[in-house]
Amino acid sequence: MNLSLILDVLPLLADSMVLTAKLTIASIILGAFIALPLSLMRASLTAFLSFPVLAYTFVFRGTPLLIQLFLVYYGASQMDWIRSSAAWFILREPFWCALIAFSLNHAAYTTEILRGGIRAVPFGDVEAAKALGMSYALRTRRVVLPAAIRLALPAYANEVVLMLKASSLASTITLMELTGTARKIVAQTFSPYEVFISAAVIYLGITLVISYAFAHLERHLAKHQQRNAQTGMFWFAEMIATLRPRLRGSVSR
Structure with a gap:
């Protein structure tokens, strides 16, 4: 393995990392702007709202991203009607x-x-918001969504990492992001091992x-x-300290 080649390739790949980061x-x-209203529809008990979203998520999760x-x-x-419309100015660009x-x-x-985070919000919290007279929009904004986002954050973090790695597929449509630039350098240097190790190091860093x-x-x-847990432990310790003399007295009797 040529270590000097890896060090020489890293700056070249770092320039294409900007395009990868921008695309990701x-x-x-x-995607988050699209998913936010769709997740509320998906979590709805009304089939008229949830079924179309279910069909959308089933299609896009059930087919490869490359396809x-x-x-x-x-x-x-x-499609001729797309090529003759204003949308063609966007769809003709690989980015x-x-x-x-x-x-x-x-x-x-x-x-x-x-949707999983919304369904995992404690039922008592929603009922308490209803008891306070909150409307659907207000309790969704103040109670449901904050709790759902907090519960879904670990899974969403994994999805963001997967999206970063999936951005490498953009090289298949002539977009010279990190993987596309690495493939171009491999064709010039005939050193795939060193070049792709350099690309992997950059992906690992991101x-x-x-x-x-x-x-x-x-x-x-x-x-x-954490503050609630500390408060609970402090209250429990105070309760034990209060009851300890009484327990000793009952034992001595």
Whole structure:
């Protein structure tokens, strides 16, 4: 293994890392905006609202992302009405096609993750909000969604990491992101081992940053639970200290 080649390739791949980060972040943000209302519909007990979302998530979770990407990039060009419309100015660019495919796929997984978080919100919290006279929109915004997001955060962190790795598929539609640039350098240097190790190191670095950020966010959102646990332990210790003299007196008798 040529260590000097790995060090020489890293700066070249770092430039393409910007495009990978841009595509991943944009897909995550757009997918989250799509998933938020869909998760509320998916968690609804009304079949009229939940069934169309179920069909959407089933299709996008049940088919490979690569096929979805090809359908958007190659399939759109086969339709005359798309080529003659204003949408063709977007769909003819590989970046926008990748963004659309990745966002729709990410939204499908995020919808199911948030739906699980919404269903896991304690029933008593929702009933307490109803007892206070909160409307559906108010208790969803103040009670349900904050608790659901906190519960779904670990699973969502894994989905973000998977989205980062899935961005490498954009190289199949001529988008020169991190993996695409690595393949180009391999064709020039005939050194796939060193080049792909360099790309893997960069992916690992980005994954480490994402994992650390979500771990910090989880600790921040769980502060109130730690305070409640500390308060409960303090109350329990005080109760034991109060009862101890009485227990000793009863034993001496």
